[in-house]
Amino acid sequence: MTDTEIHKGLAGVVVDTTEISSVNQQTNSLLYRGYPVQELAAKCSFEQVAYLIWHGELPSDDELGAFEAVERGQRALRPEVQALIEQTPVSAHPMDVLRTAVSLLGALETRFPDEQSDYEKAVRLFAQLPAIVAYDQRQRDGMDPIPPREDLDYASNFLWMTFGELPDPVVVDAFRQSLVLYAEHSFNASTFTARVVASTLSDLHSAVVAAIGALKGPLHGGANEAVMATFAEIGSASNVQAWLDDALASKKKIMGFGHRVYKNGDSRVPTMKAALDTLIEHYNRPDLLELYTALEQAMAAAKNIKPNLDYPSGPAYHLMGFDTPTFTPLFAAARITGWTAHFIEQQAHNSLIRPLSQYVGPAQRAV
Ligand SMILES: CC(=O)SCCNC(=O)CCNC(=O)[C@H](O)C(C)(C)COP(=O)(O)OP(=O)(O)OC[C@H]1O[C@@H](n2cnc3c(N)ncnc32)[C@H](O)[C@@H]1OP(=O)(O)O
Numbered sequence: 001m002t003d004t005e006i007h008k009g010l011a012g013v014v015v016d017t018t019e020i021s022s023v024n025q026q027t028n029s030l031l032y033r034g035y036p037v038q039e040l041a042a043k044c045s046f047e048q049v050a051y052l053i054w055h056g057e058l059p060s061d062d063e064l065g066a067f068e069a070v071e072r073g074q075r076a077l078r079p080e081v082q083a084l085i086e087q088t089p090v091s092a093h094p095m096d097v098l099r100t101a102v103s104l105l106g107a108l109e110t111r112f113p114d115e116q117s118d119y120e121k122a123v124r125l126f127a128q129l130p131a132i133v134a135y136d137q138r139q140r141d142g143m144d145p146i147p148p149r150e151d152l153d154y155a156s157n158f159l160w161m162t163f164g165e166l167p168d169p170v171v172v173d174a175f176r177q178s179l180v181l182y183a184e185h186s187f188n189a190s191t192f193t194a195r196v197v198a199s200t201l202s203d204l205h206s207a208v209v210a211a212i213g214a215l216k217g218p219l220h221g222g223a224n225e226a227v228m229a230t231f232a233e234i235g236s237a238s239n240v241q242a243w244l245d246d247a248l249a250s251k252k253k254i255m256g257f258g259h260r261v262y263k264n265g266d267s268r269v270p271t272m273k274a275a276l277d278t279l280i281e282h283y284n285r286p287d288l289l290e291l292y293t294a295l296e297q298a299m300a301a302a303k304n305i306k307p308n309l310d311y312p313s314g315p316a317y318h319l320m321g322f323d324t325p326t327f328t329p330l331f332a333a334a335r336i337t338g339w340t341a342h343f344i345e346q347q348a349h350n351s352l353i354r355p356l357s358q359y360v361g362p363a364q365r366a367v
């Protein structure tokens with residue numbers, strides 16, 4: 001290989017093929033297995049989309065029923081994981097709790113017979129994550145866990161286990177849409193991390209633990225909670241311009257704006273913004289809309305940089321009642337579908353991921 005050009009951050013590098021999703025830079029579009037994400041968000045349950053991501057086709061009624069039965073049957077918080085959450089200081093970040101819980105679940109998997117496939121492990125994790133995320137938030141507020149309900153769909157049950165009540169259908173629907181939008185996004189940093197781990201022929205839980213670590217950073221999934229921290233710091237729409245001038249003068253990155261692939265707007269934002277608008281109306285929070293719009297407009301004027309999905313998702317999760325540090329675990333609970341589909345795809349056509357580097361340290365010398 002003679003190409004010694006350095007592609008910092010692998011920007012613009014195509015490292016492999018995938019059949020799972022396509023992010024199109026030219027048209028700012030996103031397809032899961034060929035279906036536009038906006039249509040999936042409008043018409044499908046999160047379970048249907050999860051099935052699509054893993055199987056490549058939307059489920060028939062029978063297939064969906066069987067899939068839902070398996071998912072609903074595995075939702076309970078395992079006692080070992082409950083004990084882990086209770087031993088962890090409430091000051092721990094929920095992404096650290098989630099990462100540690102998935103690591104423990106990976107160790108517990110050895111109890112299952114060897115013939116459990118990675119797909120079965122993926123569906124089990126998919127079913128298990130909401131109870132962890134929900135109880136972790138409840139524990140911080142000094143509350144007991146709420147057992148799952150098998151009569152509820154995934155999104156409704158997640159909210160039920162977190163809040164102990166079923167919110168208005170518009171809230172459940174906004175939550176469902178956010179999960180669909182967050183589910184999959186080709187070779188983003190956390191998914192690529194999962195594929196690197198998969199490429200060494202390591203196990204699925206190790207790949208998910210690593211992916212959670214990558215998602216936590218504020219340049220990736222951590223941005224949804226950082227958006228809410230920004231809103232809290234700014235306070236109200238009238239403070240936006242002064243705050244932004246200061247932040248840009250000190251070379252700060254404004255969280256929830258910009259994207260490595262989409263340079264003219266994130267394909268998922270219009271759908272999530274519409275869901276946020278519904279929530280703003282439902283909870284009567286025009287002040288939040290004013291702040292949202294003022295920062296979006298000021299960023300467009302100052303830098304011509306548009307919001308990414310984390311920008312509308314942060315305030316949407318806030319209005320639903322999630323505490324801010326729980327936002328990124330919600331992203332992880334949705335992305336478990338994409339991560340594990342990529343794990344399976346990587347191992348089915350594996351080549352060890354091991355790029356080269358150009359050495360720029362001292363020349364050879366004697367000790
Ligand atoms: C669901 C997701 O994970 S989406 C991503 C969530 N992350 C965020 O919201 C964090 C804030 N955004 C960012 O840091 C960046 O936009 C990233 C990391 C997402 C993408 O970064 P890159 O593709 O490397 O963009 P890049 O750094 O080349 O940006 C180009 C220019 O825009 C600027 N820029 C990009 N995003 C931002 C931002 N959010 N705030 C301020 N300036 C920005 C860069 O400073 C750079 O300016 P320069 O040319 O004067 O140096």
Ligand SMILES: O=C([O-])CC(=O)C(=O)O
Pocket residue numbers: 182184185187188189220260261308309
């Ligand atoms: O694709 C990316 O780089 C980040 C992103 O939007 C995602 O993972 O959803």
